[in-house]
Amino acid sequence: MQRIGVFICWCGSNIAATVDVQKVAEVMKSEPGVVYSADYQYMCSENGQQLIKQAIKEHNLTGIVVGSCSPRMHEATFRKTAEAAGLNPYMVEIANIREHCSWIHKDMDEATEKAIILVRTAIAKVKLNAPLMAGESPVVKRALVIGGGIAGIQAALDIADAGFEVDIVEKNATIGGRMAQLDKTFPTLDCSACILTPKMVDCAQHEKIDILSYSEVEEVKGFVGNFSVKIRRKARYVDETKCTGCKICMEKCPSKKGLNSFNMDLNTRPAIHIPFAQAIPNVAVIDPEQCIKLKTGKCGICQKFCGAGAIDYEQKDTFIEREYGAIVVATGYKPINLDAFNEYGYNDNKDVITSLELERLMNAAGPTNGVLLRPSDGEHPKVITFIQCVGSRDSSGCGKPYCSKICCMYTAKHAMLIREKYPDTEVHVFYIDVRTPGKNYDEFYRRAVEQYGVDYIKGMVGKVYNENGKLMVQGSNLIDNEQITIESDLVVLAAAIEPEPSVRKVATLLTASIDTNNFLTESHAKLRPVESPTAGVYLAGVCQGPKDIPETVSQASACAAKVIGLLAKDKLKTNPCVAIPDESMCNGCSQCANVCAYGAITYENKEFRLGGGKTEIRRVACVNPAVCQGCGACTVTCPSGAMDLKGFSSKQIMSEVEAICKK
Amino acid sequence: MQEVTTEKKEFTPNIVAFCCNWCSYAGADLAGSSRLTYPANVKIIRVPCSCRVNPMFVLKAFQQGADGVILCGCHPGDCHYVTGNYYTRRRMALLFSFLNYMGIEKERTRVEWVSAAEGARFSAVMNDFVKTVTELGENKRLTDLRVKEGE
């Protein structure tokens, strides 16, 4: 005989305000099979869990239903509660009467009626639950970090310092990411390279870290604790083990007209190059689009001059396969394309630049050696106008609906640095709002206004046009309620940032969720902010949402803590809700193996008794429970109805359907 | 004293929604925590993947008196189980056209992709589906008459 217990949670007033919880608990008392039903303010609290444990013991419950928040929130909690009271943890079902009921319905009668049906549905299911035992799988004690920006670097260092092996896969020729391009960094104005490059060097020297630069992830198989990853090592035409970074090749290369992407295309670089002085690894790479030898077969100068014999024009992409227990995604961002923002004349005027271009123009290692000169004629700009929120907070469809978060601060930084270095420069900033929450952040912005005399204008810019070699910035001043035009020498656009486009491929490979703006989704916005919903995959840096360096670093360290926690385990509990074939019905047709994305199904010849002393040998399906992920694809595919899924069996789901439809 | 009401009770359809655990069930949770309402006659069954939904479950729902059945999964390409939702898409296309042939209008059945971040979309989809099914009225095809007897 089934002895079901029902526990209805008030969740304070979250459920109780719209669902008559006492009535629900009362109604359940007369449900067939239910021997105990109660309501309580907070079931997840110590006392609530105590109440459940006690009821399980006192009433000899064989299964329980908790009517509460989403199972994605507390299913694990209540399973543990049941287990502590001696009940198999899989004899627990959750009726989601908060997210799927009290929070979306306003009418008390309606919500109560729905809650009753949802709890009944869970009762119908739990009656068909069977005790399940989680299996175990070993953990590969090595982590993969995808993306070598500050997020990936920090995560790798922290994981490696805890004693675990880490590989960084970076698509560019060097690690460092966007931070390597920055000049000074807010809120303290220390030099970006000075704080970043030591960390890059630490990565290179760390015995536990392997940097796979100029590489990309091609294929991911497996699951938490046991990922198997195929990595493409792109041909750089330079032998990484031989190149000494002497740069003689850069000097001698006759093809010097390639756009320097590290300098935001503001100057050029040779076909063979090292992206910047402190690059890690400090190894050259050849751009095959630009290399004369690779395109025409003639030239080969760099090979002649390379004393280390590192140049290899025949090099091909290679693939390596490695196993990992955990994966950190840290693929970062790029500024948006500004083609849709013609009004600012970015594509028509050389002196309309983005903030990231300005970083390079102010950087001592940049194209102008840190002297701020206009790109058009190399003159010192005397009047500089900044335009904020270019493509951010824009729901017109041209830009992004979100706030890019970092622009208010870096614009204040730029304005201040310019006024400091060139006090005779006039600096204007058009803004919609100034958003500078954060420790010492508002003070930072106020210094720009109060101490450095930066002219902040609340208003939008309508257009930027060229008149007699001057950039005319036409906008509104909302405080004085007037239209103004500022004659400027340089216009700087705080372009919105968006996730690095290749994150889409990465997300697909990892089956990690992504939102409508291509930011990776965290498992819980508040409580699991660095975990992807896919177990074993963690998120660090801007790939998860706009953030500055301090926030990126905190998130990366948080990721590392999670990864270390995982890798410290020798074994993981596996999900017992896996497929199970009924051998008496299986005819070995192989359809199920065809749809299984994990290769969990194999076939075996087994002997069956036929009665009358006869036996027959038949081919039947076998599911490897350590490999099966429990999707259920095979269950529906099986033409003989031989496959079922534990925890989500056909009978269970049918009974749920029935309970919902019952009038 | 009992009041005699002559007006017919307004028709509210009964809707079964199968939601995959990783995307659409989470999307429904987000709709909830964002307080984005949709009618109470939508009831959700959690399945690991939309591909777990056997056509039998859909038939069972109609047999038991459902007026509409909707399946929600991760967007194509984003399936937590890599390819599950592709199977769903093909299977259900076949099933729904078969049901349509049997007199269960194709508007009563739907497959929608809702990600974990799309609470607003979840709510919009449900509102729209309920509206469509309400306009179609009660489903009588395939229903086991014993089910609706009590009304």
Ligand SMILES: Cc1cc2nc3c(=O)[nH]c(=O)nc-3n(C[C@H](O)[C@H](O)[C@H](O)COP(=O)(O)OP(=O)(O)OC[C@H]3O[C@@H](n4cnc5c(N)ncnc54)[C@H](O)[C@@H]3O)c2cc1C
């Ligand atoms: C103009 C400007 C000024 C700024 N100034 C400041 C400042 O003063 N202070 C501050 O705190 N913040 C500042 N920021 C913000 C700062 O740049 C970011 O917070 C930080 O760089 C985020 O680091 P990340 O590692 O997440 O991303 P990124 O720096 O973008 O690094 C991502 C890395 O991943 C690699 N990658 C991407 N896709 C793949 C793939 N598929 N496979 C392998 N590798 C991949 C990339 O090549 C890159 O190396 C500024 C930003 C801008 C635009």
Ligand code: SF4
């Ligand atoms: S449920 Fe079936 S198809 Fe899905 S992973 Fe397991 S064996 Fe493969």
Ligand code: SF4
């Ligand atoms: S599809 Fe069904 S019958 Fe065919 S091999 Fe798989 S379990 Fe057996």
